[in-house]
Amino acid sequence: MNKKKIINTLETIATYLELKGENPFKISAFRKAAAALENDPRSIEEIEDVTKIKGIGKGTAAVIHDLLETGESSDLTSLKEEVPAGLPLLLKIPGLGGKKIAKLYQELGVDSADSLKAACESGKVGELAGFGKKTVEKLLKELETFGQRSERHPIWQLEENVKEINAVLEAIEEIERFSVAGSFRRVAETSKDIDFIIASAQPLVVKDKLLAALSYTEIVAAGDTKISVILAGDDAANADFRIVTDAEYPTALHHFTGSKEHNVRMRQIAKERDEKISEYGVEQPDGSVLTFETEKAFFNHFDLPFIPPTLRAGHTEFERHADIPHLVTLADIRSDLHMHTTWSDGAHTVREMGEALIERGYDYAVITDHSHYLKVANGLTPERLEQQKEEIYAFNHAHPEFHLLRGTEMDILPDGSLDFSDDVMSSLDFVIASIHSSFSQPQEQIMERLHTALKNPHVDMIAHPTGRVIHQRDGYNPDMAQLIAWAKEYGKILELNANPYRLDLCVEHLEMAAKAGVPVAINTDAHAIEQLRYMDIGTKYAQKAWLYKDMIVNTWSFEKFMDFLNNK
DNA sequence: GCCGTTTTCGGCCCGACTGTTTTCAGTCG
Numbered sequence: 001m002n003k004k005k006i007i008n009t010l011e012t013i014a015t016y017l018e019l020k021g022e023n024p025f026k027i028s029a030f031r032k033a034a035a036a037l038e039n040d041p042r043s044i045e046e047i048e049d050v051t052k053i054k055g056i057g058k059g060t061a062a063v064i065h066d067l068l069e070t071g072e073s074s075d076l077t078s079l080k081e082e083v084p085a086g087l088p089l090l091l092k093i094p095g096l097g098g099k100k101i102a103k104l105y106q107e108l109g110v111d112s113a114d115s116l117k118a119a120c121e122s123g124k125v126g127e128l129a130g131f132g133k134k135t136v137e138k139l140l141k142e143l144e145t146f147g148q149r150s151e152r153h154p155i156w157q158l159e160e161n162v163k164e165i166n167a168v169l170e171a172i173e174e175i176e177r178f179s180v181a182g183s184f185r186r187v188a189e190t191s192k193d194i195d196f197i198i199a200s201a202q203p204l205v206v207k208d209k210l211l212a213a214l215s216y217t218e219i220v221a222a223g224d225t226k227i228s229v230i231l232a233g234d235d236a237a238n239a240d241f242r243i244v245t246d247a248e249y250p251t252a253l254h255h256f257t258g259s260k261e262h263n264v265r266m267r268q269i270a271k272e273r274d275e276k277i278s279e280y281g282v283e284q285p286d287g288s289v290l291t292f293e294t295e296k297a298f299f300n301h302f303d304l305p306f307i308p309p310t311l312r313a314g315h316t317e318f319e320r321h322a323d324i325p326h327l328v329t330l331a332d333i334r335s336d337l338h339m340h341t342t343w344s345d346g347a348h349t350v351r352e353m354g355e356a357l358i359e360r361g362y363d364y365a366v367i368t369d370h371s372h373y374l375k376v377a378n379g380l381t382p383e384r385l386e387q388q389k390e391e392i393y394a395f396n397h398a399h400p401e402f403h404l405l406r407g408t409e410m411d412i413l414p415d416g417s418l419d420f421s422d423d424v425m426s427s428l429d430f431v432i433a434s435i436h437s438s439f440s441q442p443q444e445q446i447m448e449r450l451h452t453a454l455k456n457p458h459v460d461m462i463a464h465p466t467g468r469v470i471h472q473r474d475g476y477n478p479d480m481a482q483l484i485a486w487a488k489e490y491g492k493i494l495e496l497n498a499n500p501y502r503l504d505l506c507v508e509h510l511e512m513a514a515k516a517g518v519p520v521a522i523n524t525d526a527h528a529i530e531q532l533r534y535m536d537i538g539t540k541y542a543q544k545a546w547l548y549k550d551m552i553v554n555t556w557s558f559e560k561f562m563d564f565l566n567n568k
Numbered sequence: 569g570c571c572g573t574t575t576t577c578g579g580c581c582c583g584a585c586t587g588t589t590t591t592c593a594g595t596c597g
């Protein structure tokens with residue numbers, strides 16, 4: 001039995017219970033059980049007694065056993081008989097929750113978006129107690145776009161929005177400090193909306209200036225301290241703003257950074273000490289409210305070190321916080337091993353990239369333009385690769401304090417061969433091998449291609465090992481356990497591609513690589529100078545897999561890195 | 569439904585906003 005199916009079943013039961021208007025704590029018990037199972041690192045076969053896991057008791061364990069024995073959950077089956085199949089979908093309509101949907105169904109027989117629309121138009125919804133004119137108007141409006149807007153947006157789509165909003169907020173002088181919060185700050189792969197926390201003594205002025213400067217299509221809510229809009233643009237995201245006083249800012253930022261599970265744990269910790277956490281501070285037993293200068297001071301108050309937003313998942317961060325000082329941070333990074341220049345499909349020259357790398361404070365880096373198979377990217381022939389050498393040597397001559405290495409991002413061809421000969425590869429300092437074609441081959445064939453690359457002594461690293469693009473394509477589905485085993489056997493590096501649209505390897509795979517002792521490189525794959533900043537996203541993403549600095553090759557000194565290449 | 573070194577019953581994180589109310593329920597994060 002697939003653990004994922006068990007988790008999904010528990011969550012689905014929670015959804016159905018919600019539509020029945022069940023006790024909210026019972027509903028959340030099923031969600032907690034699902035989360036507890038998901039956070040447990042063991043496979044379902046490895047777990048002897050599920051009730052030993054905190055959050056799983058008699059009821060939820062019965063569902064799990066049912067699934068393990070019959071492949072189905074009889075509880076879910078009977079819920080599905082009671083609750084029409086169309087109702088769970090209606091939960092996605094903003095403003096509708098379980099109780100309202102239950103009422104609409106029981107009183108009016110509403111069981112789909114279409115029947116809801118008809119009931120709204122006929123005026124029947126407006127006559128229900130608790131529903132009024134505005135609710136009907138809002139529902140009809142939501143129904144127009146129902147099913148068209150994405151629920152979650154990949155962070156590479158939201159990055160632009162965040163940059164624009166940052167610029168808007170920078171320009172408002174009444175703002176003392178502000179920050180993006182929410183899943184974007186935690187560097188989640190996808191995000192439902194964008195949250196900002198703003199410190200200001202003049203919230204109303206800030207609200208007016210903010211709404212005047214933002215480009216939005218709709219105001220969802222605009223109170224004295226909370227503003228929510230749908231941003232302009234196709235498939236646009238929501239942006240939420242909270243305005244608090246400067247004293248409240250650190251606790252508000254913490255609160256709205258989440259995750260929800262992390263906050264629940266923090267509040268439990270506070271409660272054990274007779275304290276109460278809210279976004280405005282920490283309430284003491286005598287009713288007074290403590291505030292803090294910084295998030296760090298807030299954590300310290302609870303005898304915890306500063307927990308980076310990336311780690312705030314609500315499970316291991318409270319037990320493993322002694323490891324936090326070992327985790328990789330942007331400040332540890334001394335090089336970037338994957339980037340493109342105008343020689344292939346990059347926007348800047350070797351010299352421009354090199355100067356930008358020095359500007360970032362790195363000690364060394366590798367220029368890795370595409371190889372000739374990739375014609376759409378103007379990939380380099382062995383001859384052009386040779387010509388590029390002059391430019392790289394000239395740069396090194398002009399910057400003796402820095403080491404710009406010669407490399408390539410070489411294609412692994414569909415037939416399993418490599419795009420350069422051993423001779424060409426051996427003339428380079430660093431060879432990346434990667435797949436850019438024939439993604440749909442069967443797994444054995446994909447693995448065959450990767451194996452050829454990994455066992456070649458001149459290849460140093462596999463880039464973006466799964467080829468996924470978040471929310472767009474799944475990649476070529478390699479057998480990751482096998483790939484990691486080969487990387488270990490042949491002494492190769494696996495990449496964490498820091499481009500926010502890739503983030504490949506993903507957290508789960510990074511954890512596997514770390515467990516196997518395979519070195520990882522965090523690279524930007526920059527095609528322009530401004531993409532070198534993706535290193536920040538990459539190091540934060542690596543923290544989510546609890547990767548130590550020592551495991552990351554580009555935190556090593558130039559000497560250590562060269563030693564590794566020469567002795568691998 | 570889950571949990572328990574004050575507990576096997578009575579809690580379960582906390583607050584803003586909206587729309588419907590006439591003091592609050594529902595939704596959302």
